[in-house]
Amino acid sequence: MVKYEISMSRQHTGSILAAALFFLVCHVYAETPNLGVPASGELVNELDITVLPNGDGLPPGSGNAVVGEKLYMQHCLACHGESGQGGLNNKLVGGHGSLSSNKPAKTVGSFWPYSTTIFDYIRRAMPYTNPGSLGNDDVYALTAYILYLNGIIREKEEMNARTLPEVAMPNRDNFRQMFKAQ
């Protein structure tokens, strides 16, 4: 028995050691302290504001451009100017024909490929000085107003979780996705 063990070549010993080391390394990386705390459905619902282009994540509520214009005058005019023509900050309307120039105006109308992005962005980041202060109806109404100013929807068209993802954006077909998930 002893003799048999000794007769095992160094090579064997080496491979056993290597296997043990491999196991150890894998073991260390595969096993974590497992300190993640299960998150409640309430917490997830409270924090999850992600909106996907197919409309997943859009909340209940609705609004149109008539209401949106009033909100715009109050919350958006100072930076984005009269009728979304731009001021201190970005122009939201027009810009058609500018994309091939030295100074392309990438507005919602001339450039943005997805209507859902407008809702998602206003809700998470606007108004700049007080983000998160608007209700979902307000965000739908402002989204509708910007789409209306760009001639994409009618003034009294209601935007909600069902209608918004269906809005056809003028520049949509000009985008090419260079990375596709496996």
Added chain:
Amino acid sequence: MSRQSERSAPVAENGLFDRRQFLKAGLGTAGAGGIGLLSATPALSQTRQTWNRFPGRGLSEAYGSPSRYESDVARVGISAQKGTNGSGGCRTPLELLHGIITPSGLHFERHHSGIPDIDPAKHQLLIHGHVKQPLTFSVEALNRYPMVSRIYFLECGGNSGVMVAPEPAQKTCGELHGLVSNSEWTGVPLKLLLEEAGIEPQGKWLIAEGADAALMSRSIPLEKAMDDTIIALYQNGERLRPENGYPMRLLLPGWEGNMSVKWLHRIKVTDQPAMTKDETSRYSDLQSDGSTLLFTYPMGVRSVITNPSAGLTMGAPGLYQISGLAWSGAGKIRQVEISADGGKSWAEADLEVPVLTKSFTRFNTAWQWDGSPSTLMSRAVDETGAMQPTRQVLMANRAPGSGYHYNAIVGWRIENNGEIRNIYV
């Protein structure tokens, strides 16, 4: 034997010597000139100076700072969008630094709604969506996970965007190209946390969100998250700076900086990208045919001569060390070549070790400047064989105002009065 004759013959036109010239002959062969901000050299006193006639000041303050004589070494191009004071960026003064590590206090910044003042005790990361078990992780908890330390560059997708302007902007090297920095990042491989939550089969994308006022959000392919992405907690050995994502940020090696979401507080696993504002209307590449390329993630191979460069001034004619930085989002730098005659002839530069993947690589070469007007250029090749393009090639299929992902060859014009200008080559 005169020093001149020890020098090997030039290997490219207009005075480019073998890349190891300085190692062979020693720095003693350098001319009287040094590159710097113009200043007269004062006559050195023969007697003791004020600083060695008396003991120096007491032990350092708790957290040290650079010499007071180095106050010019500061972030540049600090600009916020109108109507805001925290939505904008500032840049690393590349021409004033050496080596490959960017001091944390000089790391470039790009924020979308200012720098949040986050109390780490009240911050947590939520992972939810297509996972078996939604989980939250406190900062304290993450600090107990196995961590890795890696040196990676981080480059804004909009770096050097001003280079698409019809006329070359007369700014410093850092103002033009300094939306890139290189740090040692330490953190937890994101893979570990995703495995703990358990990714469901339909999970293909991660929607990452920061805890700044803009709740900045980007979609990240699961493959990258499971590959080399880390949740960084430390930068250059210390906790992240607030402007770099304190207390935790994503770090996606080699990919456009905006995806390395700072102040990370939420990751939702989804079956599709969210098409957020910052991955559609921003950081996408408008082409001359009217199409726009989405998700052009890895930053292209590139190099910049930082010394001499715009923002510095040449001294007297003589032997100079040309030095610069090269990096690629695809891996390691394989080769950097230098031209001193506007691209007619090229000489290989010496790559300083370490040459690391998705990190700055420092390159050097020796140059005998005869005082005449000269155009310096550098071009890099990475380990995939990709070569840095000329501006003309880069712009060929782009819309003229499309400035994201700019990695073209940079040219510096050295005038005979020692001034250095940005030119298109």
